[in-house]
Amino acid sequence: MTARNPLTELDRPNSYIGRAVPRPNLTRLLRGRGQYVSDMTLPRMGHVVFVRSPYAHARILGIDTAEAEAMPGVIAVVTGKRLAEVCTPWVGVLSHLKGLKSAPQHAIAVDRACWQGEAVCAVVAETRALAEDAAERVFVNYEELEPVTDMVAALQPDATVIHPELGDNLAFERNLDAGEVDKAFAEADAVAEAEFVFGRHTGVTLEPRSIIGDWNPGEERLTVHQGTQAPHMMQNIIAKHLDLEEAQVRVICHDVGGSFGIKVHVYADEMATVALSKLLRRPVKFVADRIESFTTDIHARDHRCKGRIAVKADGTITAFAIDDMTAIGPYSMYPRTSAIEANQVVNLVGGPYTNMNYRARARVVFQNKNVTCQYRAVGHPIACSVTEGLVDLAARAIGMDPAEIRRKNLIPDDAYPTASASGLKFEALSHHASLDKLLKMMNYDALRAEQAELRKKGIHRGIGIASFIEVTNPSAAFYGVGGARISSQDGVAVRLDATGRIIVQTSITEQGQGSEAITAQVTAHALGVPMERVRVILGDTDNTPYGGGTWASRAAGIGGEAAWQAGKALKANILAVAASILQADAATLDVVNAIVVDKATGTERMPLEEVGRIAYFRPDTLPPGFQAELMTVRHFVPREYPFAFTNGIQASWLEVDTDTGFVTLLKHWCLEDCGTIINPQLVDEQIRGGVVQGIGPALYEHCRYDERGQLTNASMADYLVPMAAEMPDIEIGHVVSPTKESELGAKGAGEAGTAGAAAAVANAVNDALSPFDVTITEIPLTPEVILKALGKV
Amino acid sequence: MKASAFDYARPASVREALELLGRHGDAAKLIAGGQSLVPALNLRLLAPEILIDLGGLADLRGITVEGATVRIGAMTRHADLLGSPVIAEKLPLVAAAMPHIAHPAIRNRGTIGGNLAHADPASELPAVMQAIDAVIVVRDASGERRIAARDFFTGIYETALRDGEMIVAVEAPVAAKDERIFFHEFSRRSGDYAIVGLAARATGSGNALADLRLAYFSVGDKATLAERAAAVLGAGPVDATRLAAAQAALAEDLSPQDDQQASGSTRLHLSRVVLARAIAVLTGDASLAGRATA
Amino acid sequence: MTATVSITLTVNGETVRAEVPPRMHLADFLRERLALTGTHIGCEHGVCGACTVRLDGEIVRGCLVLAVQANGMSVETVEGASDSGELQDLQDAFRERNALQCGYCTPGMLLTAQELLAKGGVPDRETIREHMSGNYCRCTGYQAIVDAVETTARNRAAARG
């Protein structure tokens, strides 16, 4: 493809692709002038507070709202039954996940609460404080029901069935059997197995979920200000359940204080908020407080996964087998469902390796805890931890170096296109180049020598390596084919205004990843204008093309390509106008620095503002029949591959104090291949942030429930997130294998860090502890877990 | 997460504060730095009818030395203690503990009086006060009482303060010239409350430890002096055997609790580990630490 | 309902008089009464640092100070410290280094870092990390923030000569 080379010509003016240019929207945020939904106030706005179930499972026998209604500042007290009159329930299933079942979920529970924290009544008042005062005076009569909390017990015949109409607590099961697994295990020189246990954790976006519904009965339109990753999806769903036409709903997404997959779902309390606005005919705002964030933001990765690996004495891996179980709470989340994570685990285990014998079972189970759903790097950390944990166990079983066994089994770089045992199609990956580069970057041999030296002194340091593949740029195969109205394509409109400036409207959204920056970079590059001339508009269903938004590492790869194509098209149109004015052949002209020039000589012919002036104000001077088109729109979706797989490898270097069980992270490396890099700094910082988000659950993060289904650490004092003092410096490297699906060749990078970090850390801890002959396959690796494994407590 | 409504009073003198406290009784809460109280208010764990703000009581703020005693006003902030050359010189164990308490922005508000009154079993200062033999000076409308730190803390968030009393100061003897100190805590993240911590001091030389005080925190419902272990270690020159006996004695000294962060048995184990490290530092005999250092 | 209290304080150099309910914390007062929404709220129990402001020149948690307690005091927010220009070089370093993604932690990070930088000298990375350890950032992984603070410290030291 010829168009690719110019992209790397960084020496040209206005060459932005591949450059670490600062993001244009930062100044606003740095000066405290951003606008997050939580910052907004609208006239006559009410604040909603939810009365939430203190029980994990309870029947609602009655709700007495009289006293609350009489409290100062109260606008309305609304029960689930009343709200159900304006908001219909939903069921979180997708048709391509065969057999997935779930029960109807209401915006506010109507007669039964199914997890601690589920909303059972809403109080709207003039301020949040007054609403909280009144919420304390809502009296709910509960009959506590037996909670189902343990995922294994949930599948026993005598278990309470949470939704009796569904028959049992099994939401979804998937089985896969590829190659000759039994034979491979029978013929293996060594077999290793373990059960990997993952602590349920959550996203902890610094800005909690925030939404304002603003129903204007005069216009019959609902404007929704929401911190969301997918405005068009929300528009569709809000309309559907509030009995409105999509055109009656506008979703605006301003600055968003972090999302990571947390803000791409349909939350019952957010639906309740917009429904309340419609009911009360005034703006209603909901901002989750931190306790509500912990009890109602989706959780993720509550998995127990048994894994086995078969290996030959020469290091060849001959089979993987897993049996994964995950508990998802009482409902499958809407509309993306809570089965995707387990499904991804099945897809991804063993993915980096040549082995084709693979058996997997995944079971997705209902229980009375908060719902789980897709969170940054969906399924990847589980699959990677299981795979890489097993590979290390296999290496240990046959006495091979962890780097060596990977070199032996990673898919060769010249094997593409190829497919995994689970049927994933790989266009072009670079596992070996990545491994080589990583080992060089971390100075692997020297580190091993240092480790051996220190071990003699009783200091236990470990090296952990984790290879991974990452799903990016998803096509309709993710959700669309399952019947969800979630767009997998994105659109970009680019226009030249009358002063020679460029206005870009894109359907991707910004939550800090740099969507705005890369859109501006790509368009400026395509057009030949300085980036400062480009203004990007996003996050508004009234004012952007239709598209998916920003999730699943898709914004740069899909939205970026749409911007590239739209920019190229506009440039052609600009040159056509210029050519007609200049009586020249458009093919001899170019745009450089926002000036139309002679391509051959670079001689300046006319600035873009002149093109704009003539096209808009003196079109009478253009040749008859010639119509200037200074706005272009292009859409893009990858068609050949359902996903653009990327790959990478991470390594962790850490020290374990074997007396205390404390882990000190010393250094972390991540080598990854996201194809064409539009902005290296943004990619690197996505990875660093992602790595730390992966380290969190490896060492600290855990939603701890007791056997009654009570979340016992729902505060930031008790749920530990990674902070600056304990995090290591993270070194990043790249290999570049562009995708041929697009001219840009960019794949996603947003989740690579999170995908492999926990596995690298866990493997490093086990490496450090290898003299003690213990292997820990449980995260978070708290001091207590480590001390127990060492037999010290 | 908004506090329940309450009234607010800002007395101009200790006498006025005590008068308000006497008048409102249980319905009132004193607020010093607010760094423990306001989170509890925001979470609606507490809903007092009135807050009595000690912020205007300038005479409760400051560090003075009178002879062999250092007096710290109740409203002296963590940041004041951390930055004080007097504390660094005269009460080095306090100075050693301060950086472990919370984070800069919290230390700029939190006070020693509030910290001790709050009596969080995981907090550093209640242990430090016991290690240095401090006296907590409390006052009510009828006058002053002086309570030894070791008698002050009675349980989780519980102290010997009576209704109508407040802390006005802390007094502690200036550290001896040959005083040796050790402070360490195992906390998951910097600034977090500890899982286990130890503030220790002794005099003497070499392996002979005199006046040994081992004040543990976060291993029980209150900061605790490990007296049996200290007695074992003080009975003769410390060697590995004596240390092991002292570590064993900790089982009787401490009654560690299970919580989010660790089980009681993990805490007991960590108490023993930190004891070895303390003794290595106090005796100057690194081999007693029982671990390697890079 | 309890009575409101009259307070007078200086906010970013301007004198502000207001009637506030005693339960209103300073961060809410700044955001809701003065529409200074650069001070963010992430937890309201003192852990995340998003609400960091300066009170009489020192950083505090805006969610752990009551507005009534700030009576007679001087408050500075990120808006004020930006308009005065005192944060300019630090903000430039944050921008150049992409030390913010969603930007929600950023006002608190800037004011916290500025307090360390004001002490002078060039703190090492460990000191920077330690000083910033009470400010949560979910996006960046912290390294870029540490880099930006370090760069600013170097530049300021060089400028001092």
Ligand SMILES: Cc1cc2nc3c(=O)[nH]c(=O)nc-3n(C[C@H](O)[C@H](O)[C@H](O)COP(=O)(O)OP(=O)(O)OC[C@H]3O[C@@H](n4cnc5c(N)ncnc54)[C@H](O)[C@@H]3O)c2cc1C
């Ligand atoms: C994120 C975070 C981390 C923290 N980490 C730590 C830590 O690691 N270690 C630690 O020790 N602390 C920690 N703290 C708490 C901090 O040290 C508090 O400042 C301290 O515990 C309370 O002091 P205060 O002045 O803020 O008291 P306040 O919060 O004002 O009051 C606390 C209690 O003491 C009472 N009180 C206050 N003053 C008096 C008085 N003079 N007489 C009688 N009663 C009084 C109040 O009525 C209230 O019940 C942390 C706090 C936060 C928010």
Ligand code: FES
């Ligand atoms: S909002 Fe104040 S510290 Fe989190």
Ligand code: FES
């Ligand atoms: S930049 Fe998003 S929390 Fe720090």
